[in-house]
Amino acid sequence: MKHIQVFAGAGLILMLVGCNPSTKGTIVVNSEPGGAAIYINDTLTDYQTNHVFEEVEEGEYSIRLLLAGYLPWSEVVTVQAGKTVTIEAKLEAVEIGALRWRYETGNDVYSSTALGADGTIYVGSWDNYLYALDPSGKLLWRYDAGHLISASPAIGSNGTIYITSYDKNLYAINPDGSLKWSYMTDGNIHSSPAIGADGSIYFGGKYRKPGTQELVDYLFAIDTDGNLKWKYRTENKIKSSPAVASDGTIYVGSNDGFLHAVNPSNGSRKWAFEIGAAVESSPAVGADGTIYVGSQDGKLYAVSSGGAELWNFPTNGAVSGSAALGPDGTIYIGSADSRLYALDPSGNKLWEYNAKRTIRSSPAMGANGTIYFGALGGTIFALNSDGTLLWNYEADGNVQSSPAIGEDGTIYVGSDDDYLYAIYGDSPLASSAWPKFRHDAQNTGRAR
Numbered sequence: 001m002k003h004i005q006v007f008a009g010a011g012l013i014l015m016l017v018g019c020n021p022s023t024k025g026t027i028v029v030n031s032e033p034g035g036a037a038i039y040i041n042d043t044l045t046d047y048q049t050n051h052v053f054e055e056v057e058e059g060e061y062s063i064r065l066l067l068a069g070y071l072p073w074s075e076v077v078t079v080q081a082g083k084t085v086t087i088e089a090k091l092e093a094v095e096i097g098a099l100r101w102r103y104e105t106g107n108d109v110y111s112s113t114a115l116g117a118d119g120t121i122y123v124g125s126w127d128n129y130l131y132a133l134d135p136s137g138k139l140l141w142r143y144d145a146g147h148l149i150s151a152s153p154a155i156g157s158n159g160t161i162y163i164t165s166y167d168k169n170l171y172a173i174n175p176d177g178s179l180k181w182s183y184m185t186d187g188n189i190h191s192s193p194a195i196g197a198d199g200s201i202y203f204g205g206k207y208r209k210p211g212t213q214e215l216v217d218y219l220f221a222i223d224t225d226g227n228l229k230w231k232y233r234t235e236n237k238i239k240s241s242p243a244v245a246s247d248g249t250i251y252v253g254s255n256d257g258f259l260h261a262v263n264p265s266n267g268s269r270k271w272a273f274e275i276g277a278a279v280e281s282s283p284a285v286g287a288d289g290t291i292y293v294g295s296q297d298g299k300l301y302a303v304s305s306g307g308a309e310l311w312n313f314p315t316n317g318a319v320s321g322s323a324a325l326g327p328d329g330t331i332y333i334g335s336a337d338s339r340l341y342a343l344d345p346s347g348n349k350l351w352e353y354n355a356k357r358t359i360r361s362s363p364a365m366g367a368n369g370t371i372y373f374g375a376l377g378g379t380i381f382a383l384n385s386d387g388t389l390l391w392n393y394e395a396d397g398n399v400q401s402s403p404a405i406g407e408d409g410t411i412y413v414g415s416d417d418d419y420l421y422a423i424y425g426d427s428p429l430a431s432s433a434w435p436k437f438r439h440d441a442q443n444t445g446r447a448r
Contacts, residue, residue, distance in 0.1 A: 025079040027053040029063060031089040036067035037407055042118040044407070049089070065089055068367075068409030069096065069426035072135060097382060097391035100410055100422040101137035105129065108397070109414025112152040112192075112362075113404040114161070114443040116175070121412060122161055123420050124149030130163050132177060135406075137422060141177030145169070151192040151241070152402075154201075155442040156224070162201055164189035170203060172226060181226035187215050192241035192282070192438065194250070194445030196264060199224040202250050202445075204238025207231065219252050219260070221267055230267030234260060241282040241322075241438065243291070244446040245305065251291050253279025259293050261307060271307035275299075282362075284323040285447040286345075287433040292331055294319025300333050302347060311347035315339065321362035321402065324371070325434040326385075332371055334359030340373055342387060351387035355379065361413075362402035362437035366427035372411055374399025380413055380423065393423050402437035405429040 029038055031049035038045045040053075041062050047053075049065060056079050065073040070091040077085045094100075106127030114122045120140065121133040126148045132140040146167035153163045159175040166188040172180040187206030194202045201222045206215040217238055218231040240253030248264040255278040261270040281294030289305035296318045302310040317336030324332045329345040336358045342350040361374035369385035378395040380403070397417030404412045409425035429435050438445045 023058050023081050024055045025058065025081055026084040027056050027061065027063070027077060027079060028084060028086040029053070029065070029089075030087060031065055031067070031073070031091055033067070033091060036065040036070070036073070036089070036091065039064035039066065044117060063087060065091065066406075066408035067091055068407075068428050069093060069424075070408070072408055094424040096424055096426045097393055098424050099393070100424050102419045102421045103131070103133055103137050103139070105131060105418050105420065107148075107418055108416045109418065109420055110150040110400050111414060112402040112437055112443065113412040113414070113420065114153040114155050114438075115404055115406055115412075115441040116155055116159065119406070120175075121420075122153045122155070123412075123414060124151060124153060124163055125414075125418070126150065127418075128165070130161070130171070130173065131420075133420070135410075143171070143173055143177055143179070145171060147188075150190060152438060152443050154193045154195050154438065154444055156195055156199060162193040162195070164191060164193060164203055164205070168205070170201065170205075170220075170222060183220075183222050183226050183228070185220065190237070190239040191252075192443065192445070194242040194244050194438075196244050196248060196250075196446065200229060200264070202242040202244065202252075204234075204240065204242070204252060204254075206237070217254065217256075219250065219262060219267075221264070232260070232262050232267045232269070234258070236278070239280040240293075242445060243283040243285050243439070244444075245285050245289060246447045249305070251283040251285070251293075253281055253283065253293055253295075255280070259283065259291065259301070259303060273301075273303050273307050273309065275301060280320050282322040282437065282445070284325060284434040284439075286325055286329070292323040292325070292333075294321065294323070294333060296320070298335065298337070300331070300341075300343070313341070313343055313347050313349070315341065317358070320360045322437045323434070324363040324365050324436055325432050326365055326369070327430060327432040332363045332365065334361060334363060334373055336360070338375070340371070340381075340383070353381075353383055353387050353389070355381060360400045364403040364405055364411075364436035365430040365432065366405055366409070366425060367430045368427035369430075370425070370427055372403040372405070372413075372425075374401060374403065374413055374415075376400070378415060378417070380411070380421070382425075393421070395419065395421055404436065404441060406441070
């Protein structure tokens with residue numbers, strides 16, 4: 001690099017010859033109030049407002065801010081070399097518990113929403129379609145799965161969406177809505193897929209016994225290319241959705257009356273815990289490895305990672321939903337007896353809330369301690385952490401779908417009235433061992 005000195009009056013100008021000028025600029029992102037999550041080009045950054053991004057390449061950037069309890073904010077900015085772009089966003093508060101939007105499908109929505117990293121909302125319907133919506137509720141695409149979808153989608157680390165259907169298939173769908181691959185079984189699939197740390201997909205289904213018309217029930221393990229890795233036999237159908245522990249063990253309930261623990265490497269049995277009644281509930285896994293699962297016998301069971309019963313809590317109705325766990329270890333579970341229960345880690349009742357309608361929906365917990373769930377009759381409930389009612393919203397049909405919570409606090413839940421509802425909330429998903437049905441926003445069903 002050469003230096004040429006040019007005198008101009010009393011000033012010294014230093015010209016750099018042979019040196020490329022900087023092509024980078026700065027973006028300052030401020031908001032009122034602060035603390036909003038910052039997305040750049042639909043990718044969540046590690047930063048919140050107020051923040052300064054330095055050494056940003058020239059070009060256009062989409063900036064999106066999300067803060068629970070406030071409307072999403074977005075703007076496109078242009079970065080120029082050596083210049084600073086400053087954003088001063090005034091965030092608008094929303095009415096908590098009010099409808100943000102609703103999207104009409106062609107039939108009942110039992111499926112529970114999965115949320116992509118870019119905010120895309122995925123949900124299945126009994127009209128046979130898997131839907132992809134943007135955060136404003138606008139349709140991006142839909143995929144025809146050939147038959148009813150009652151299961152919930154799961155999203156892999158590369159953005160692939162997995163969904164099962166009554167047409168006997170597990171589908172792998174690309175983020176643009178095109179088919180990646182499908183895997184066919186021999187019976188309707190009720191079970192939602194879970195995703196292992198290595199990308200393996202687990203779900204319950206049926207295979208026809210060779211040379212006969214007899215359908216046999218299995219837990220399937222499929223690799224990321226759509227090939228069968230192994231299958232594990234149960235003695236009755238699997239409506240439960242698998243849960244994957246941090247060590248890779250797969251837990252799944254069956255209508256054969258057992259909770260099964262399966263080795264991820266080869267599909268061999270680790271143990272089977274006998275409950276004696278159908279297990280349609282999907283297991284939840286605690287931070288210490290305890291498995292919580294409900295049964296049609298009306299009880300919630302706590303089972304050790306070794307397969308021993310720790311305790312059970314009796315309700316007065318079938319327990320079909322999945323438990324949610326609070327950061328302090330509190331266990332939340334609904335029952336067909338119309339009550340949502342809060343239990344301490346030893347299985348003692350802390351409180352109960354009478355929803356006055358059957359509860360099949362699994363609760364979800366916000367970071368501020370709010371508990372969300374639905375009930376037959378169409379009510380979506382939000383409870384304080386002490387079990388008192390915070391607010392409720394009335395859908396026009398039964399709510400058997402389980403709530404999902406967006407980064408901005410929006411609650412997504414489906415109804416038998418054919419709609420997916422988006423309701424304003426004021427807190428993102430709680431950071432706990434198992435805060436919702438299928439564990440996380442992507443519905444992986446995997447403990448971390």
